Every structure is written in C-alpha cells, then in structure tokens.
Amino acid sequence: MKTNLLARIILLLALTFTSNKGYAQLITNPSFESTPTGQNYIPSSWTKCHYYSTPDTQPGGWNVTTPPSHGSSYLGLVTRGNQGPYANTTEDAQIQLSSKLKAGKKYNFSIDLAYSVTQGHPGDNYDFISYANPTVLRIWGGVNDCQKTELLWESPTVDHTNWQTYDFSFTPKLDEINFLILEAYYAGPQTYFGNILIDNIIEKKTEEPSGCVLETFNVFTPNADGYNDVFYFKSATKIARFNLQIFNRWGKLVFETDDIDYGWDGKYKGNECAAGVYYWSVNYMCIVDESIVDYKRKGTVTIFR
Incomplete structure (x- = not known):
C-alpha cells in the first residue's frame, strides 16, 4: 500500500x-x-x-x-x-x-x-x-x-x-x-x-537576439509548383554579413550562399537532392542600435518531394 x-x-x-x-x-x-x-x-x-x-x-x-x-x-x-x-x-x-x-x-x-x-x-x-x-x-x-x-x-x-x-x-x-x-x-x-x-x-523558453531575428522554416517542397519551393532566411533587421551552409546527413556541403536573398532550391550541382533531413549553419552580422553584433545558428530542414 x-x-x-x-x-x-x-x-x-x-x-x-x-x-x-x-x-x-x-x-x-x-x-x-x-x-x-x-x-x-x-x-x-x-x-x-x-x-x-x-x-x-x-x-x-x-x-x-x-x-x-x-x-x-x-x-x-x-x-x-x-x-x-x-x-x-x-x-x-x-x-x-x-x-x-x-x-x-x-x-x-x-x-x-x-x-x-x-x-x-x-x-x-x-x-x-x-x-x-x-x-x-x-x-x-x-x-x-x-x-x-x-x-x-x-x-x-x-x-x-x-x-x-x-x-x-x-x-x-x-x-x-x-x-x-x-x-x-x-x-x-x-x-x-x-x-x-x-x-x-x-x-x-529562449530569447531571440534582441532586434536581430532571422526567420525561416523547417520543411520545404521543391517541386516547381510555385509554393514553398525554396529554403531561405529573412530578417526585418539590416544584415551586414550573411553566410549559409547546408549539409547532407553524411556531412557533405550541398549548398552555400553569402546572399540572404538567395535561397536553396533543393539541388546540388543541378541535380535534385534526395528527400530527407539536411543540416544548416548560418553566420550573420546584424546592425542594431548602431552596434554590430555577430550571431551563429544551426538547425535542420526537411525536403519533401
């Protein structure tokens, strides 16, 4: 009892x-x-x-x-x-x-x-x-x-x-x-x-960097239907520097860009990448209240086809 x-x-x-x-x-x-x-x-x-x-x-x-x-x-x-x-x-x-x-x-x-x-x-x-x-x-x-x-x-x-x-x-x-x-x-x-x-x-409960927030999503469908075809980041804050790298599950780099306005279409060297989970790492610099601040984030994105 x-x-x-x-x-x-x-x-x-x-x-x-x-x-x-x-x-x-x-x-x-x-x-x-x-x-x-x-x-x-x-x-x-x-x-x-x-x-x-x-x-x-x-x-x-x-x-x-x-x-x-x-x-x-x-x-x-x-x-x-x-x-x-x-x-x-x-x-x-x-x-x-x-x-x-x-x-x-x-x-x-x-x-x-x-x-x-x-x-x-x-x-x-x-x-x-x-x-x-x-x-x-x-x-x-x-x-x-x-x-x-x-x-x-x-x-x-x-x-x-x-x-x-x-x-x-x-x-x-x-x-x-x-x-x-x-x-x-x-x-x-x-x-x-x-x-x-x-x-x-x-x-x-974690706080986003004050005044310096990058937004993205974790699933996309690059099937050329005009909806959710590209994985990208956006920010309402001025970005002074930006670098995005995306790797497959074996650690191979499949995409890289220094342009926040240029997203990944789910391809590697012109060929479609397999459906599944990919790993991203982004380094960026924000200008907030006349101060320059560096940030680094990591995450995953899943391709559905």
Whole structure:
C-alpha cells in the first residue's frame, strides 16, 4: 500500500512538471513516468494511435535494460521489417497539448534520445528477432486525434546507445495544432526492425537576439509548383554579413550562399537532392542600435518531394 502511494505521488509530480523558469509545459508527463513499466504499457497521459502496436514504458521490456536519463522510466518505440502480421509498420505515441500551438510562433525543445542493442523478442519459429538497429524520430503536429497533420521535426539517425540531448525548434505553419505525435521511422529507404528510446522532452523558453531575428522554416517542397519551393532566411533587421551552409546527413556541403536573398532550391550541382533531413549553419552580422553584433545558428530542414 505504501509503495503504491509513493508511486502515485511520484507520478503526480511528473504530470504537473513545470520548468525551472516557472511556466507550465505544453507536454504533460514529459519524462514518460508510469506505473507499471515494461512491454505493452504506454506512459501515463500518452496514448497509442494503432490498435496493433502499443509503445513501451522502459526499461524492463523486450530485453531493454538502459537506465533512464531522467526520472524512473522512458518511452520505447520500434519500427518493423518485412516479417510478421504487422510487417513494415512503425510505432508512435501521442500526447494532447496543454494548449494549442500557434502558426508562425517558434517553439524550442530539448529531448534525450538513444537506442538499444539488446532489444528483440522470439519469432514464430523460436528464432530471435532483433530490433537492434538505429532509427530516426519524427515529431508530428496534429489538429485532430492521431492525425499527422504537419511534420514539425525529424532527428538525425540515433545510432548511439548512451543518452544524448538534442536541441530543436519548429515553427508551425498551421494553426490549431492540438496534439504531438512521436514516431519511430526508418533511417533509409528500406524497412527494417529498429528501435528508439526517448526521455525528457522539455519545452524551453529562449530569447531571440534582441532586434536581430532571422526567420525561416523547417520543411520545404521543391517541386516547381510555385509554393514553398525554396529554403531561405529573412530578417526585418539590416544584415551586414550573411553566410549559409547546408549539409547532407553524411556531412557533405550541398549548398552555400553569402546572399540572404538567395535561397536553396533543393539541388546540388543541378541535380535534385534526395528527400530527407539536411543540416544548416548560418553566420550573420546584424546592425542594431548602431552596434554590430555577430550571431551563429544551426538547425535542420526537411525536403519533401
């Protein structure tokens, strides 16, 4: 009885989490605390979107033993290969936000990610099906329940077994986003059995440089339809110097410009780049109140075709 009471108190504290700056988080239970833990138990306040697959509250299920990065538990998601009744499917978990996202507003988050090299389970023929392959994490915004309305962020391939913190931001194009959906997804064009471990997703309140703000977006569709064909930056402030570099996931430079008015059309040497996540780094100098200030920012952009 005392053990159950203590567990409920810990869970209540997790569900009412606020940041150290005192504001309420958009996400309830950001540390994925839950009782009980193990396979086929989804963390409290989170829900599944498919009847055939239940995310897991780890550690303790499917041979996963990685300790949490925060609190006492975390979320585990998988991808599936071409075996079994649910072949070639991905797993996701959804949370209803404490307030709806606003179109055009920038949101900043951090999240802890890893993967397990021991995860797996027995197959139909008593063979062992290993899920010990890295995946990526996709974060979707949904207007309605379990509706993947807008892709907000995609991680690089999470190929490390130790927890690493990823800082990311997104600016929704759509209003009325009421849900966030976390989805494990394949790191390449082929389907396979893989997994990702997720902990401690925290909204961060960060101040933009006063008077010196660059605006951009994190998804574009260079398909020559005249809409959202070019990835670019804009600023209401006078920019004295600007340099943008864009790299693919292997670190190869695919685009560079020193002109803020010249954007990337999704091509490299005249050829279309593959759909997926690319990484940008921008260095710029602003003139604010007769002072010259240098800034550097990094982020990701996703090509959809």
